[in-house]
Amino acid sequence: MSERLDLMKRALQSFLNQCITAGSLTVELASGERLTAGDGTGLPLVVVLKDTKAVRELFFHPQMALGELFTDGRLTVSGGSVYDLIELLGQNLHTLTPPQFGQVRHVLRNVFDRWTRRNSERLSRHNVHHHYDIDDRIYELFLDADRQYSCAYFETPDESLEAAQLAKKRHIAAKLLVEPGAKVLDIGSGWGGMALYLARVAGADVTGLTLSPEQLKVAQRRAGEKGLSSRVRFRLEDYRKLSETFDRIVSVGMFEHVGLKDYETYFDVVRRSLKDDGVALIHSIGRLDGRSAMNPWFAKYIFPGSYVPSLAEVFPAIESASLTVTDVEILRVHYAETLKAWRARFMARRGEAKELLGERFCRMWEFYLAAGEAGFRYGGLMVFQIQLAKKIDTVPLTRDYIASEEDRLRASEAAVADRSVAAE
Secondary structure, three states: OOOHHHHHHHHHHHHHHOOOOOOOEEEEEOOOOOHHHHOOOOEEEEEEEEEEEHHHHOOOHHHHHHHHHHHHHOOOEEOOHHHOOOOOOHHOOHHHOOOHHHHHHHHHHHHHOOOOOOHHHHHHHHHHHHHHOOOOOHHHHHOOOOOOOOOOOOOOOOOOOHHHHHHHHOOOOHEEEEEEOOEEEEEEOOOOOOOOOHOOOOEEEEEEEEEHHHHHHHHHHHHHOOOOOOOEEEEEEOHHHHHOEEEEEOOOOOOHHOOOHHHHOOOOOOOHHHHEEEEEEEEEEEOOOOOOOOOOOHHHOOOOOOOOHHHHHHHHHHOOOOOOEEEEOOOHHHHHHHHHHHHHHHHHHHHEEEEEEEEOHHHHHHHHHHHHHHHHOOEEEEEEEEEEEOOOOOOOOOOHHHHHHHHHHHHHHHHHHHHHHHHH
């Protein structure tokens, strides 16, 4: 037994030396022995592994084990936060040369991802329930007042989260070219913020679809409170059940949950639901660095059934549906800044989260927000916005219209705010 542990210790030290060349990392084993790596610069991070089994798990399954060990309290970090630890790994990623079996496992995950089952309607409901139907008060702790649970759009580096989330809605609405009275579909409407914006500011008639009963209740309540129930309807419905047609279709933060095997189905639904002169806008997380398997910890604990695509995986399904791509925009570090703001807010109210769902949940959520932010800074993640139409001349020839539409929407936002104040 001691020889096996000694072998694992030497293997872990070798692994750390390969991973960490810049920065400072000390790993303290359950026996009290310490392994060090890096050049001594930066934060003096210390990772404590609470049991001998943790060493083996971390060495053989690092992508899964790091999150599991931290969530279970079997791995702790001092000298900085868990984000600082993940950032250190991210900054050194270009030097990472994992053992051969690690490379083989990564290749096999990519292969078997192609054979995973489709996200059926039943499975989609289950996956949504896993993440969104927890205690609803959790989301109030870190989201903006409008509950925008997707990438914000920071027009300036020091912009507040509230302003950046409003700018995101405005930017999307501008690309949709929404006219008063337009019939709009919101696929994956969440707590209703985007739909309510389109109705209240752009004057649209909106139908929002969600698979979360908890989100549905909140969205319907908000529509009633704002006096918009006659112009915004929220339904508990799978997008595949749609039979109506719309002038505009928007989907924000939902495409990640469609699953690779259902891309053609998804865009076929968009096509049949879009009028001939209509415009659609899909806002989703994507990959800058090509096809890659989902991080196993995220897939198990945070977003089961999700898949983050490269654009090369999305475009064939769009082409198969005979839709025309009229614009593509890549948002690079906007989601990193969004997650940074969420993490700061969550940590500031961590005690409240612990009272609601316990310490283990707090550790899991802290790791989720930290790893997510690092993924957008160092892990090849980005957000794309794809504008679609059926006809090549549906939208203006140049992108100048986006800024003009944003100016018009800002004026409308101000007018709505003035009316609200006057009504009070």
